[in-house]
Amino acid sequence: xxxxxxxxxxxxxxxxxxxxxxxxxxxxxxxxxxxxxxxxxxxxxxxxxxxxxxxxxxxxxxxxxxxxxxxxxxxxxxxxxxxxxxxxxxxxxxxxxxxxxxxxxxxxxxxxxxxxxxxxxxxxxxxxxxxxxxxxxxxxxxxxxxxxxxxxxxxxxxxxxxxxxxxxxxxxxxxxxxxxxxxxxxxxxxxxxxxxxxxxxxxxxxxxxxxxxxxxxxxxxxxxxxxxxxxxxxxxxxxxxxxxxxxxxxxxxxxxxxxxxxxxxxxxxxxxxxxxxxxxxxxxxxxxxxxxxxxxxx
Amino acid sequence: xxxxxxxxxxxxxxxxxxxxxxxxxxxxxxxxxxxxxxxxxxxxxxxxxxxxxxxxxxxxxxxxxxxxxxxxxxxxxxxxxxxxxxxxxxxxxxxxxxxxxxxxxxxxxxxxxxxxxxxxxxxxxxxxxxxxxxxxxxxxxxxxxxxxxxxxxxxxxxxxxxxxxxxxxxxxxxxxxxxxxxxxxxxxxxxxxxxxxxxxxxxxxxxxxxxxxxxxxxx
Numbered sequence: 001x002x003x004x005x006x007x008x009x010x011x012x013x014x015x016x017x018x019x020x021x022x023x024x025x026x027x028x029x030x031x032x033x034x035x036x037x038x039x040x041x042x043x044x045x046x047x048x049x050x051x052x053x054x055x056x057x058x059x060x061x062x063x064x065x066x067x068x069x070x071x072x073x074x075x076x077x078x079x080x081x082x083x084x085x086x087x088x089x090x091x092x093x094x095x096x097x098x099x100x101x102x103x104x105x106x107x108x109x110x111x112x113x114x115x116x117x118x119x120x121x122x123x124x125x126x127x128x129x130x131x132x133x134x135x136x137x138x139x140x141x142x143x144x145x146x147x148x149x150x151x152x153x154x155x156x157x158x159x160x161x162x163x164x165x166x167x168x169x170x171x172x173x174x175x176x177x178x179x180x181x182x183x184x185x186x187x188x189x190x191x192x193x194x195x196x197x198x199x200x201x202x203x204x205x206x207x208x209x210x211x212x213x214x215x216x217x218x219x220x221x222x223x224x225x226x227x228x229x230x231x232x233x234x235x236x237x238x239x240x241x242x243x244x245x246x247x248x249x250x251x252x253x254x255x256x257x258x259x260x261x262x263x264x265x266x267x268x269x270x271x272x273x274x275x276x277x278x279x280x281x282x283x284x285x286x287x288x289x290x291x292x293x294x295x296x297x298x
Numbered sequence: 299x300x301x302x303x304x305x306x307x308x309x310x311x312x313x314x315x316x317x318x319x320x321x322x323x324x325x326x327x328x329x330x331x332x333x334x335x336x337x338x339x340x341x342x343x344x345x346x347x348x349x350x351x352x353x354x355x356x357x358x359x360x361x362x363x364x365x366x367x368x369x370x371x372x373x374x375x376x377x378x379x380x381x382x383x384x385x386x387x388x389x390x391x392x393x394x395x396x397x398x399x400x401x402x403x404x405x406x407x408x409x410x411x412x413x414x415x416x417x418x419x420x421x422x423x424x425x426x427x428x429x430x431x432x433x434x435x436x437x438x439x440x441x442x443x444x445x446x447x448x449x450x451x452x453x454x455x456x457x458x459x460x461x462x463x464x465x466x467x468x469x470x471x472x473x474x475x476x477x478x479x480x481x482x483x484x485x486x487x488x489x490x491x492x493x494x495x496x497x498x499x500x501x502x503x504x505x506x507x508x509x510x511x512x513x514x515x516x517x
Contacts, residue, residue, distance in 0.1 A: 003406055003408055006408055006409075007406065007408075200387075200389065201389055203387070204387050204388075204389060204400065205400065205404060206373075206376075207347075207349070207376065207381060207383075207387065208376065208377075208381075208400050208401035208404055208448070208452075209373045209374065209375075209376035209377035209401060209404055209405060209452075210373060210400075210404035211370075211373040211404070212373075214373075214404050
């Protein structure tokens with residue numbers, strides 16, 4: 001067992017040495033793999049951020065009711081409170097709405113030109129157990145109230161977004177599978193070339209009693225390590241991309257008075273990515289070297 | 299040590315390299331395998347070292363019936379024999395030391411044991427001082443001696459050589475053959491393919507002669 005581990009450690013060191021002797025070629029392969037992996041992974045990260053955003057909105061899940069201007073907001077509010085299925089209401093008076101709008105939009109000065117406050121009173125209604133059916137029923141009931149002007153379902157919009165995100169996730173998955181296949185093919189081809197370059201060495205190793213496993217081992221290590229380094233490269237590319245985006249996102253956050261920020265690839269996901277890519281690299285190398293070794297066996 | 303029984307080898311295309319070859323080489327013996335170019339010497343050595351398999355017939359080497367040895371057992375079998383090639387098949391991007399260490403490395407020998415055995419083998423062929431050199435920095439005779447050191451590093455009981463002196467001048471050739479005789483004196487069974495009758499006359503060892511794929515003499 002100790003000898004077995006020592007042999008593997010030896011191959012690992014030898015493989016890294018091989019990389020160090022051909023830094024340009026190794027870097028090019030790693031970068032190629034990195035870009036290949038960064039594409040679906042980057043999309044995944046982007047999608048994940050969008051999903052976080054929509055999760056944030058889930059909390060505001062419910063209905064927004066715009067009241068008629070110039071009527072009694074108090075009466076409307078009381079009527080809404082009495083409706084079955086309503087869990088809580090939050091009322092924003094026209095004055096408060098205007099103040100908030102001034103603060104957030106930066107149109108403060110312009111708004112003073114208006115003689116009347118153009119905003120209606122707004123009631124945000126949250127529901128007990130907000131199933132889409134209940135939401136629709138309640139929206140219809142609300143629309144029939146005399147003091148209600150307009151009812152808007154946050155939920156419908158959210159569901160459309162979620163459906164779009166689901167589609168996006170599916171697309172990312174397809175892309176990931178295709179580019180995973182590309183990774184296997186790239187490393188398969190790299191290995192094929194490497195095996196051809198070392199045909200003499202393979203022949204001699206065979207002649208002095210080296211097993212196929214012994215011959216395969218350095219190629220498998222190369223494939224797995226290039227895959228892993230490629231994944232790290234992809235991770236670096238994505239982190240870099242997020243760093244470039246973080247400035248504008250922060251600005252947006254400030255403008256929307258929100259605090260989403262961007263999340264990158266977490267440690268666990270990054271580790272999974274590295275392991276997955278190492279496995280795919282190993283697979284590509286295994287397929288290529290296996291095909292080659294099947295020839296010339298006595 | 300080596301027992302061939304009615305061995306035939308036919309290559310695709312109908313070329314019959316060996317037909318009905320039978321002979322026996324006892325453990326501890328040394329013999330020259332001779333014959334003109336194309337007589338089947340190399341083919342016979344390839345069959346004995348399991349680089350190729352016979353079309354018909356039985357070959358038993360070191361108590362292994364090669365016909366019954368599955369391909370996955372081939373590497374383990376090869377570790378029991380040492381083979382010297384005419385073109386020495388050294389790896390030019392590795393040092394002399396690493397070349398000689400190769401059969402030990404593939405057999406799973408590690409660390410200090412490798413160093414000891416490689417030094418012993420290089421000492422035997424008189425190249426201990428060139429351990430850090432690369433093969434291309436050595437003369438033809440020295441390269442061939444590295445090949446021999448590699449063939450004996452794992453202490454095989456059978457040593458096979460295919461035209462080991464083919465590319466060397468007379469003095470170097472004699473040195474090489476003397477090395478083989480020395481191994482034989484230490485109990486190693488030796489089979490050398492050569493078409494150089496000078497060695498055969500000089501050494502007074504057994505001669506197995508092939509002619510057009512047939513056994514001519516096995517005395």
